[in-house]
Amino acid sequence: MPASPSTARALNDRLALRLLQQEGPLTAGQLKQLTGLSRPTVADLVDRLTAAGLIQVVGESGEQRRGPNARLYGIVAGRAHLAALDVRTEGVLVLVSDLLGRVLAEASAPIGGDTGTGPAVEQAVAAVERAVKEGGADRLHTVGIGAPGLIDPATGDLRDSAGLPAWHRSLVAALQDRLPGARVTVENETNLAALAEQREGAARDRDTFVLLWLGHGVGAAVVLDGTLRRGASGGTGEIGFLPVPGTDTLPSATDCDGGFHSLAGAAAVVSLAADCGLPAPGPEGGADAADGTEGAGGAARAVRGAADGSGAARVVRDAVARASAADERFLHALADRVAVGAASVVAVLDPGCVVLGGEIGRAGGAVLAGLVEERLRRMSPLATEVRASGLGGAAVLRGALITARERAQDELFGQPER
Structure with a gap:
């Protein structure tokens, strides 16, 4: 059945807006060429999007004669402002951007382990409000949050998880209360890191891959045929509980000790280093200067x-x-x-590519990735490339920003009728 006129207009508008987002400012003639639409149809959608405040004239093309045909149209970046949060066990990182994803401000709030829930939430929200003010934003349209733990697929809420601070679950409600009108979404940090690697990092050429997160704990994010898979309960990738050889016991439903976490989690890695005669890790101060977190700026280093x-x-x-x-x-x-x-992940999913992320995966870089790939070739008949993270410490923030940006654009650009 042919699309109705209103549906056709919505589809054309979204196509033009996506092209302006991807390609940057374009003339009406360039939009006609890239969309395949007729000149009158392009003229109508340009007028419609301009009247809606979604695009504006941003200059003139030097390749064409001056006049109406040379006008360059671009998305109104200030139409909406976004925030991305990377929520850690001991703090939060924040950035604020415009609708095009250009970072306007950053902030951080280190939070001690003995800080109560109320004060911890207040510090985190204050960091967001500070970044909003410094970024010159009147209000936030959408907030994307990356946090450790499971996300309930039915409600989108962060589930209560043992070992994680209580203030994590209280933060979302506090942001919704203090940022009226803002759309707040929360996603597992490993899933967001995978999304960022897929769009901007090590997996840009892959529509199927697994991100293996190696940090305080271990986890995985699964992307199959271009889509992030969360599982029936939101627990896809909880490989810390994976029973593996080399441990003294088996994991339980409430404790991943004895699972893969006991082999590759941070405590196990430090213990392994000691067994190999390496010195214990030194003081925290200045340790992350070489962590590759430039993309997240000084705010990231303050907490990381x-x-x-x-x-x-x-x-x-x-x-x-x-x-x-x-x-x-x-x-x-x-x-x-x-x-x-x-x-184990390769045997079940055959992803063809594994990306090593998290603090430990990033630290190991190409050296660790190469060693793991060599072992997989001996252990599995399934060809698997192993790559180091391409985004360093910024992956979760970038993923949270991508999520916030896409949600805002979906709402502002309009959903086509079905």
Whole structure:
């Protein structure tokens, strides 16, 4: 059945807006060429989108004669402002952007483990409000949050998880109360990191891959045929509970000790380094200067120095840099452990590509990725490429921003009628 005129207009408008988002400012003639629409149809949609305040004239094309045909149209970036949050066990990172995703301001709020729920939430919300003010935004349209733990697929809420601060679950409600009108969404941090790697990082050429998160704990995000898979209960990728050889016991429904977490979590990595004769991780101060977090700015470094998994990451990063005999033994033993969990994922999903993320995965970089890939070739008949994260410490924030931006654009650009 042919589309109704209103549906056709909505589809054409969304197509033009997506092109302006991807390509930058375009003339009406360029929109005609890229969309395949007629000149009158393009003229109508330009008038319609301009009247709606979604696009505006931003200059003239130097390749055409001056006049109406040379006008360059671009999305009104200030039509909506967005916030992205990376919520950690010991703090929160915040950035504020315009509708095009250009970062306008950043802030951070380190939060001690003994801070009560109320004060912790207040510090986190204050960091958001500070970034909003510094970014010159009157109000926020959409807030995207990345947090550890499971997300209830039915409600979209962060589920109560053992070992995570109580203020995490209270933060969403507080933001909704203090930011009236803002759409607040929360997603698992590993899922957001995978989304960012798919759009901007190591998996840009892959529509099927697994992100293996190696940090304080371990986890995975699964992207199949271009779509993030969350599972029936939102628990896809909870591989910390994966029973594996090499542990003293089996995990339980309430405790992942004895699972893959016991082999590759931060505490296990530090213990392995000690067994290999490596020095214990040093003081926190300045340790993350080489963590590749420039994309998240100084705000990221302020919290990440005390973030979970940072001590283990320093051990791995130092081992890669020194490359002594003891370091080599440690890195090979670590790759053995990581490959055990990765091989199980590969056997079930056959993703063709595994990206190593999280603090430890990033610290190991291409060296650890290469060692794990070598072991997978011996352990599995399924060809699997292993890559290091391409986004460093900014992956969760970038994923949260992408999510917020797409939700805002879907609402502002309009959904086509069905």
